[in-house]
Amino acid sequence: MTASLRLEIQPAEYRARREHLARALQQHGYDLMCVFGPTRVAYLTGFFFAATERPVAAIITDDGECSLLIPQLESDHVRQQCPELVNFAVYPEYPGGGSGQHPLLTLAAHLRTIRPSARALAADLDGYEHRWGYRGPKLSQVIDVPLHERLDLIDDARTIKSSAEIALIREACAWGDHAHRLMQDAITQGSDELLVSHGASLQATRDMLSALGDRYVPKAREGLPANAMFIRGHNTANPHGLHQQGGVQVGDTLVTGAYGVVGGYESELERTMFVGEPTSEQIKYFQAMLEAQDAGFAALKPGRRCSEVEQEVRDLLKERGMLAQARHHTGHAFGMEGHEHPFLDLDDHTELAAGMIFSIEPGLYVPGLGGFRHSDTLLVTPDGAERLSLYPRDLESLLIGRA
Known part of the structure; x- marks a missing residue:
């Protein structure tokens, strides 16, 4: 080798x-x-x-x-x-x-x-x-x-990733997507958050190590190379909610997270899913979140500033009357760490440049109903941005146990 x-x-x-x-x-x-x-x-x-x-x-x-x-x-x-x-x-x-x-x-x-x-x-x-x-x-x-x-x-x-760094993050995204697919396919009514999450992470890691073989070089002594998790129900209204006891129930909103680690570099993927037929309220907030993420995708271009991306997302949410339900900024850079400088925030005026890697993850959080957040890994390109995490984003693809 x-x-x-x-x-x-x-x-x-x-x-x-x-x-x-x-x-x-x-x-x-x-x-x-x-x-x-x-x-x-x-x-x-x-x-x-x-x-x-x-x-x-x-x-x-x-x-x-x-x-x-x-x-x-x-x-x-x-x-x-x-x-x-x-x-x-x-x-x-x-x-x-x-x-x-x-x-x-x-x-x-x-x-x-x-x-x-x-x-x-x-x-x-x-x-x-x-x-x-x-x-x-x-x-x-x-x-x-x-x-x-x-x-x-x-x-x-x-902040500016080399071609080698981008290749590692791209590979990490593929395995984060795979871990998420295994987890989504394993969730049924009554599923335990921890058991399904760890089971999917372990299987995804087995698949990853089998596929990559000697090419994969571990850079840590803790954690798995491929990971997926979710939280459920009203707990998702906490942006960083912890796991809770009890099984998945029909009507639950699920907020997920999945990532791969390759060569010391991470990916980021999050999705909002629903168990059974979603209500009109769940659909309303899901669609608004999706539109906000689309706005973030479109705004991520070289020469613009981080604060401008955040402002465009906030403007859309304000038009929808949902700005009060947004509890955090739109995203952050990452690579070797899950969060790195700079941040898509109103008070971060860093100029965007080709080669930067960002998450785009606007969220809406409604106490008593749930949280609504997708997150994707995006590479800033010379003329815009490329999504490296390719997991489905649409509502129909994110329904579990639908009759």
């Missing part, structure tokens, strides 16, 4: 990302940048890891050199994933493993070694994230040069 056939980003693209960041550091007068966010570390290096209380950081200099701060337990792991990286600052354990030295002090010493005359540093965060009981000093407290928080230097670059 050649590396080019494996469904993952190749080393040359990681190098190009670091070179792009190095040019930005030069432009802004920073000698180097410390990157703590696990997704940003993976984006720049290809090192995917289980983030715990043990700090990991990528250090990128203004000439593009890369080194890593890692705990001893990750030494072999990083070499397996990133054989081209050779420079490491290794600490024994958190909070010190008997060394008497906090990992952030190890990092500070490493920074002085690679840039002893540094004038200014950038970082995505001023120190490691407080997760799993981690406690530690800020990075600015252990170095003696000015530190500037500039996560935008990485996250702005992440």
